[in-house]
Amino acid sequence: MTQLLVRKVRLPAGNMADILMEGGRFVRIGSGLEVPPGCQVEDGAGALALPGLVEAHTHLDKTLWGMPWYRNEVGPNLTDRIDNERRWRAATGHDARAQSLVLARAFLAAGTTRLRTHVDIDTDAGLRHLHGVVATRDALSAQMDMQIVAFPQSGVLGRPGTEALLNEALRSGADILGGLDPCAIEGDPVRALDLLFGLAQRHGRPLDIHLHEPGSMGAWSLDLILQRTAALGMRGMVTVSHAFCLGDIAERERDALLQRIADLGVVIVTTAPPSRPVPPVAACRAAGVRIVGGNDGIRDTWTPYGSPDMLERAMLIGLRNNFRRDDELAVALDCVTHAAAAACGFQHYGLAPGDRADLVLVAAETVAEAVVARPVRQLVVSAGRVVARNGALA
Amino acid sequence: MTQLLVRKVRLPAGNMADILMEGGRFVRIGSGLEVPPGCQVEDGAGALALPGLVEAHTHLDKTLWGMPWYRNEVGPNLTDRIDNERRWRAATGHDARAQSLVLARAFLAAGTTRLRTHVDIDTDAGLRHLHGVVATRDALSAQMDMQIVAFPQSGVLGRPGTEALLNEALRSGADILGGLDPCAIEGDPVRALDLLFGLAQRHGRPLDIHLHEPGSMGAWSLDLILQRTAALGMRGMVTVSHAFCLGDIAERERDALLQRIADLGVVIVTTAPPSRPVPPVAACRAAGVRIVGGNDGIRDTWTPYGSPDMLERAMLIGLRNNFRRDDELAVALDCVTHAAAAACGFQHYGLAPGDRADLVLVAAETVAEAVVARPVRQLVVSAGRVVARNGALA
Numbered sequence: 116m117t118q119l120l121v122r123k124v125r126l127p128a129g130n131m132a133d134i135l136m137e138g139g140r141f142v143r144i145g146s147g148l149e150v151p152p153g154c155q156v157e158d159g160a161g162a163l164a165l166p167g168l169v170e171a172h173t174h175l176d177k178t179l180w181g182m183p184w185y186r187n188e189v190g191p192n193l194t195d196r197i198d199n200e201r202r203w204r205a206a207t208g209h210d211a212r213a214q215s216l217v218l219a220r221a222f223l224a225a226g227t228t229r230l231r232t233h234v235d236i237d238t239d240a241g242l243r244h245l246h247g248v249v250a251t252r253d254a255l256s257a258q259m260d261m262q263i264v265a266f267p268q269s270g271v272l273g274r275p276g277t278e279a280l281l282n283e284a285l286r287s288g289a290d291i292l293g294g295l296d297p298c299a300i301e302g303d304p305v306r307a308l309d310l311l312f313g314l315a316q317r318h319g320r321p322l323d324i325h326l327h328e329p330g331s332m333g334a335w336s337l338d339l340i341l342q343r344t345a346a347l348g349m350r351g352m353v354t355v356s357h358a359f360c361l362g363d364i365a366e367r368e369r370d371a372l373l374q375r376i377a378d379l380g381v382v383i384v385t386t387a388p389p390s391r392p393v394p395p396v397a398a399c400r401a402a403g404v405r406i407v408g409g410n411d412g413i414r415d416t417w418t419p420y421g422s423p424d425m426l427e428r429a430m431l432i433g434l435r436n437n438f439r440r441d442d443e444l445a446v447a448l449d450c451v452t453h454a455a456a457a458a459c460g461f462q463h464y465g466l467a468p469g470d471r472a473d474l475v476l477v478a479a480e481t482v483a484e485a486v487v488a489r490p491v492r493q494l495v496v497s498a499g500r501v502v503a504r505n506g507a508l509a
Numbered sequence: 510m511t512q513l514l515v516r517k518v519r520l521p522a523g524n525m526a527d528i529l530m531e532g533g534r535f536v537r538i539g540s541g542l543e544v545p546p547g548c549q550v551e552d553g554a555g556a557l558a559l560p561g562l563v564e565a566h567t568h569l570d571k572t573l574w575g576m577p578w579y580r581n582e583v584g585p586n587l588t589d590r591i592d593n594e595r596r597w598r599a600a601t602g603h604d605a606r607a608q609s610l611v612l613a614r615a616f617l618a619a620g621t622t623r624l625r626t627h628v629d630i631d632t633d634a635g636l637r638h639l640h641g642v643v644a645t646r647d648a649l650s651a652q653m654d655m656q657i658v659a660f661p662q663s664g665v666l667g668r669p670g671t672e673a674l675l676n677e678a679l680r681s682g683a684d685i686l687g688g689l690d691p692c693a694i695e696g697d698p699v700r701a702l703d704l705l706f707g708l709a710q711r712h713g714r715p716l717d718i719h720l721h722e723p724g725s726m727g728a729w730s731l732d733l734i735l736q737r738t739a740a741l742g743m744r745g746m747v748t749v750s751h752a753f754c755l756g757d758i759a760e761r762e763r764d765a766l767l768q769r770i771a772d773l774g775v776v777i778v779t780t781a782p783p784s785r786p787v788p789p790v791a792a793c794r795a796a797g798v799r800i801v802g803g804n805d806g807i808r809d810t811w812t813p814y815g816s817p818d819m820l821e822r823a824m825l826i827g828l829r830n831n832f833r834r835d836d837e838l839a840v841a842l843d844c845v846t847h848a849a850a851a852a853c854g855f856q857h858y859g860l861a862p863g864d865r866a867d868l869v870l871v872a873a874e875t876v877a878e879a880v881v882a883r884p885v886r887q888l889v890v891s892a893g894r895v896v897a898r899n900g901a902l903a
Contacts, residue, residue, distance in 0.1 A: 183874065184874040184875050184878050186875070187833055187835055188835065188836075189833070387783070389781070389783030389829040390828065390829055390830060418833055419880075420827070430814070431783070431828075434825075435783040436784060437784035439811070440583065441580050441582065479578075483578070483581070486813075487814055
């Protein structure tokens with residue numbers, strides 16, 4: 116049984132400890148642990164130990180990470196970006212398998228060991244992106260837990276054949292059904308949501324819906340989603356990504372929605388974009404809503420921004436929510452660690468005996484410093500094995 | 510005469526070139542330059558060449574950069590932060606000289622060669638912070654242009670004796686007079702602004718006023734500032750930092766203010782905080798307003814955030830303004846390079862023969878990539894001498 120002892124690390128609570136792993140799990144955490152015979156030993160040198168980081172919303176299949184620079188000259192609307200990407204993909208034969216692997220490995224080098232990715236399913240690309248990302252998931256299965264969302268980026272209703280592809284995707288490696296803007300993109304919210312909820316129910320799968328719609332339109336779409344979540348007994352099975360409308364309506368209306376969201380166990384994923392209204396993290400948590408963090412796309416035809424560094428995403432969540440106190444920065448980190456793992460349903464997560472031995476060491480005194488300084492990952496351990504050192508894969 | 514030739518760099522426009530410097534200035538930029546006898550040669554290896562970066566608004570004197578982590582438990586209001594800092598400073602005997610030097614050197618290592626810093630002047634600290642930052646400016650005078658603003662952080666009217674200290678500060682090394690929130694902090698906008706403008710006029714110095722006031726209150730304070738700028742003939746002598754109100758009022762009212770701001774040559778400095786309304790960069794520039802970027806405080810008792818990396822500030826300006834296209838990211842970079850140097854009045858700035866030879870090399874294909882990827886500074890040259898390599902001072 117492979118053993119690994121990491122000595123002299125600072126735990127998030129502040130105390131120093133040694134951490135012993137065996138068989139891919141944490142087995143003992145305490146000070147002055149003895150070195151078992153034949154055990155690999157790493158010197159933590161006083162670094163801060165964090166659990167493996169969690170990315171709750173990205174698009175591995177779209178990324179241009181590591182490719183020559185893509186010159187962005189795209190128009191300003193959501194539909195400009197969707198159409199541009201579909202055209203570009205068709206013209207270039209973008210290799211979703213190769214690109215998703217490059218970015219997933221960059222995530223791993225930066226300490227992310229659990230990740231939920233949306234994968235484009237449409238009548239042009241078919242299941243090509245899904246097959247590519249499934250291959251990446253298989254290639255990294257020993258180091259990374261990956262959830263795949265079958266995501267109809269171009270909408271379901273407007274492109275006949277998409278529903279059949281989603282159906283097929285859920286039989287071919289996708290774990291979760293995606294969706295987007297039932298009013299603004301689908302154009303028929305009742306029919307679109309009934310279709311998506313019906314498909315999710317038939318497959319017994321969770322739903323994760325992109326909701327970019329602003330203000331009262333978004334709030335109404337959210338209401339329709341919550342109605343169906345309740346009526347169909349899908350408590351704890353629904354995620355709403357972005358939910359910009361929750362940052363864009365009167366507080367009283369927002370709080371009434373937050374209460375229903377909490378009661379139905381609906382998860383909110385925020386990418387905390389600085390240029391949009393966003394669901395306020397503190398108000399969501401105060402209402403009992405699980406709100407967690409993700410990048411959205413990373414360096415693709417949509418956006419030049421984003422990074423596989425989830426500490427940077429935590430910093431951006433902190434900045435967007437004006438989190439300055441140490442206790443607030445701990446909340447920002449929670450959005451990309453414990454809260455995100457629980458919300459996505461990643462199993463055996465944490466820094467306690469019995470949890471899967473995913474560990475990230477950074478030169479920081481405190482959790483707050485780790486978030487704002489985003490130090491290079493000194494050591495990344497996944498399932499009890501060293502996978503990266505000083506920011507590079509081992 | 511010391512010569513330095515940096516070979517094989519990519520200029521911002523995209524073409525490859527060699528860059529020859531002599532006597533602290535750029536003398537030739539072109540391809541295949543011959544190596545003069547005795548000339549130091551650096552291999553650019555195809556890196557992107559940028560002019561020295563410019564920080565238009567920071568607070569070197571307050572920073573805790575490089576010190577043990579400061580646990581932030583401060584209340585949420587502006588006055589909480591001001592009072593906490595003054596108490597903390599008195600209790601700890603914070604060394605503004607040592608701390609400003611640590612942070613200024615970190616700026617230099619990250620490619621910033623021109624910097625405007627506000628320095629606290631109040632009846633508790635007296636001119637202690639000013640003397641500390643002047644010492645830092647002297648220590649780095651060969652590598653960095655530094656402008657010092659005498660900044661009454663605790664207000665002028667409420668603390669008798671502050672005006673005399675500001676008067677003294679302008680005779681003791683401060684270049685510019687600062688001020689803040691004439692309504693919300695000073696409590697008497699007409700008297701406060703008359704005092705500040707009067708003092709600036711008597712010394713023939715520019716003004717740089719922090720204006721955090723939101724919405725219509727901020728717009729009214731701004732109106733009072735513009736009235737005095739016009740009446741006193743101080744065109745081109747006034748900067749308004751933050752100006753959150755410009756992101757927070759109706760577009761028609763905003764555009765009328767922008768027109769007056771442009772006509773009076775008033776500079777707007779934005780830190781582009783993700784959690785506040787901000788002056789929109791594109792609308793400002795379209796109106797002819799000079800808007801440039803800065804960090805504000807960096808890791809101090811106010812905020813754990815901030816970084817001496819001005820490419821990161823450009824990225825945050827881009828994110829806050831939803832700049833995704835390459836031409837928009839070039840604007841974000843302009844806010845921390847050419848536009849900032851011109852707005853602050855830094856002389857001999859640029860990447861052309863005759864300009865002071867400040868140069869930053871990064872591994873990036875394009876300006877847009879430099880902004881979003883913020884690569885380590887491969888080489889930093891200031892006034893024709895190498896001052897940093899690979900992110901560390903030489």
